[in-house]
Amino acid sequence: MKTHIPAALLTLSALACQSDGATDSLPSQLRDSAGIQVIENARPADGARLGWQIGPEPRLSIGVLEGDEPHMLFNVSDATRLTDGRIVVVNVGTMELRAFDVSGAHVATWGGKGEGPGEFTDLHQVERLPGDSIIAWGWAPGPFTVLDPNGSFVRISSRKLPAAEGPSRQLAPWSVTSDGLILASQYPKLYLVDPLTVEIWDAEGELRSSLGIHPSWEWNDFPNANTRWRETIFGKRLVIAAWGELAVVTLRTRYEIKAYAADGSLARIVRLEHVPRATTAGDIETYIAARVARIPEESTAARTQVREDNEATPVAEYCPAFASVRSDAVGHLWVEEYELPGARRPAPLWTVFDPDGRVLGLVETPLGLEIYEIGEDYILGRVESEPGVESVQLWRLDRRSTSQARGSRPNPPEQPERLGTGPTLTHASEP
Numbered sequence: 001m002k003t004h005i006p007a008a009l010l011t012l013s014a015l016a017c018q019s020d021g022a023t024d025s026l027p028s029q030l031r032d033s034a035g036i037q038v039i040e041n042a043r044p045a046d047g048a049r050l051g052w053q054i055g056p057e058p059r060l061s062i063g064v065l066e067g068d069e070p071h072m073l074f075n076v077s078d079a080t081r082l083t084d085g086r087i088v089v090v091n092v093g094t095m096e097l098r099a100f101d102v103s104g105a106h107v108a109t110w111g112g113k114g115e116g117p118g119e120f121t122d123l124h125q126v127e128r129l130p131g132d133s134i135i136a137w138g139w140a141p142g143p144f145t146v147l148d149p150n151g152s153f154v155r156i157s158s159r160k161l162p163a164a165e166g167p168s169r170q171l172a173p174w175s176v177t178s179d180g181l182i183l184a185s186q187y188p189k190l191y192l193v194d195p196l197t198v199e200i201w202d203a204e205g206e207l208r209s210s211l212g213i214h215p216s217w218e219w220n221d222f223p224n225a226n227t228r229w230r231e232t233i234f235g236k237r238l239v240i241a242a243w244g245e246l247a248v249v250t251l252r253t254r255y256e257i258k259a260y261a262a263d264g265s266l267a268r269i270v271r272l273e274h275v276p277r278a279t280t281a282g283d284i285e286t287y288i289a290a291r292v293a294r295i296p297e298e299s300t301a302a303r304t305q306v307r308e309d310n311e312a313t314p315v316a317e318y319c320p321a322f323a324s325v326r327s328d329a330v331g332h333l334w335v336e337e338y339e340l341p342g343a344r345r346p347a348p349l350w351t352v353f354d355p356d357g358r359v360l361g362l363v364e365t366p367l368g369l370e371i372y373e374i375g376e377d378y379i380l381g382r383v384e385s386e387p388g389v390e391s392v393q394l395w396r397l398d399r400r401s402t403s404q405a406r407g408s409r410p411n412p413p414e415q416p417e418r419l420g421t422g423p424t425l426t427h428a429s430e431p
Contacts, residue, residue, distance in 0.1 A: 028358040036266050039357035043273040050352055050361030054379065055396035060104045062087065063391030070098055070106035073390045076382050078125045079372045081394070082132050082149060087380065089392050090136070095120040097136060099151065110151035111136070118145065118153035127176040135182070135203055137173045144173065144182070146203055157205030171201070174240040175247075178331075181208060181262060183240055183247050185216075194219065196238060198249050200262060209264035211249050214238055220314055227309050233287055234279050234316040239324065244331040244355060252320040257333065257357075270333070270357035276318045277340070284315055286341035322351075328374035331355035334363070366395060 029040040063073045074093030081087050085102035095113040100106055111120050122138025129135050132149040143156035171184040177200075186197040196216035200208040218232035231237075241248045246259040246267060255274035261267040288310040295303045323336040333353040339345055347364040354360055365371060371381040372392075379395045 026359050026361065030356075030358070037268040037357065039268070039270045041270070041272045041353070041357075041359040044351065044359060044361050048362055050363050052352075052363055053396075053398040054363075054365065055398075058393040059378070059396050060087070060100075060394040061391050062089065062100050062104050062393070063389075065389050068106065070109060073098075073392065074388075076390050076392060077123075079380055079382070079392050080126050080128050080134070081373060081375060081378065081380055082128060082134075084132075084149075087392065087394065088126055088134060090123060090126050092123055095123050097123075097126060097134070097147075097151065108151055110147060111145075117156070118147065118151075120145065125173065129176065129180045129203060130178075133203075135176065139172065144203065144205065155204075157201075157203060171199075175242040177242040177247065177262070178244045179262070181245075181247075183242060183249075185240065198240060198247075200247060200264070208262060211247060211260045211264055214249055215251065218314075218316070222309075222312070225309065225312075226305055230309065230313045232314045232316055233284065233310070234319050235314075236316070237320070241325045241327065243325075243327040243333050248325055248327075248333075250325075252322055252338070253316075253318070255321040257325065257335070257353075259357075268357055270353060272335075272351065272359060274321050276321070278318055279315055283319070283341045290341070326371060326374060329376045332360070333357070334374060369393065369395070 026044055027042050031038050031040075062071065063076075064071045066072070073089065073091055075091070076089060077092050078090040079087055086107065087100045087104075089098045089100065091098050095111060097110040098106065099108040099110065111118055111123065113120065115121060120136070120138065123136060124138045126134060126136045129146070133154065134147040134149070134151070136145045136147070137143075145156050146154040148154055171186060174183045174185065176182055180203055182201045182203065184199055184201055186199065194216045195213045197213050198211040200211065202208055215236060216238040218235035220230050220232060222228055222230060236251050236253045239248060239250050239252060243259050246261060248257055248259050250256060250258040254276070255272045257268075257270040258266060259268040259270070288307055291310060292303050292307050295306055297303070319340060320338045323338045325336070326334045328334060332355060334350045335353070337349040337351060339348075345364075347367045348369075350363045350365060352360045352363055365379065366383075368383050369379070369381040370383070371379060373380040374397070377397050377399070379397050380392070381395075382390060382392055384390050
């Protein structure tokens, strides 16, 4: 339900953030514009940190180099935690959902490659629905698959649009809201579409509302080149994510988060003070060099081709305002700060907003952890200790403190608890 705020400007104070013994105010201004909440936030000081503590090491680490087959993960793309503590992992390499209990022991495997009920021809993401049912999908055309909490097949929900919309149009799912609605976009060709139609569907496969047509990605066509389609370097990119019962649909080109209600109306705009940074020749060279470095040194021709392709690719005038957006289980919005080329941080940095869109402060998350889910008291994600060696880790998140010394950050990870057989995995720096 939409909350209406008086049109008069309200000056609100978000939670204080303590640094070096002093208290820094994080002021926000909230106003109403034609029934839309607009929240203007001051930027937290660069060194300030919100006092939420992330454990010094993972509580659980699932995945081994050698050992029991269910613990040998291959091409993990997502994971979710059920209310009883079980962790469900998407193991794309076998098209399976693997369930592990609170101690990390393997308890069940669901799905597998196939076209029968509960099987997958494509699998990429898993989300928990209200009541602990599970919904899973892939990127290729096909249905949503709904399972009960024990992994038993419940139903499939069509993702193909009515014939009147065009036979080639499909749905690409993105996220699930806290009330179980699915955010999805239409595409005639996977990814290569601008603008993009964003919609809200239910788990039965029925269209609920449209969130409109939005600019998405900047793709460039080089029809005679080795790599035909290339995304503009530092170019615009559409972010689609759930924020509680709201749907975030916004571009990274400015620090402005637009959130829509289930009926398709724009409900909230959250802004953070931000000075756009123009891209430089040094930024471009750092970007290209990082991509060349991914190719083995002995592959001289391939490295040369990658450099030439990137040098011919258009470059945006400004760097993105932020990197990604994620909501947690209690309605906070986490916005990952964009890391400038060559300016490596000691850990990923997130600006956290409360459920009303007021900035609370900054939080650092463990280096190398690809975050899949943020619960009330945990962070769940994937690490790769070396190429091809994966683990899914659960980290403790303590929100009880609201202040923390300036510049402090989570302790470096120590050896996590061993689960399954084989050597224990620890996480490593990003490439």
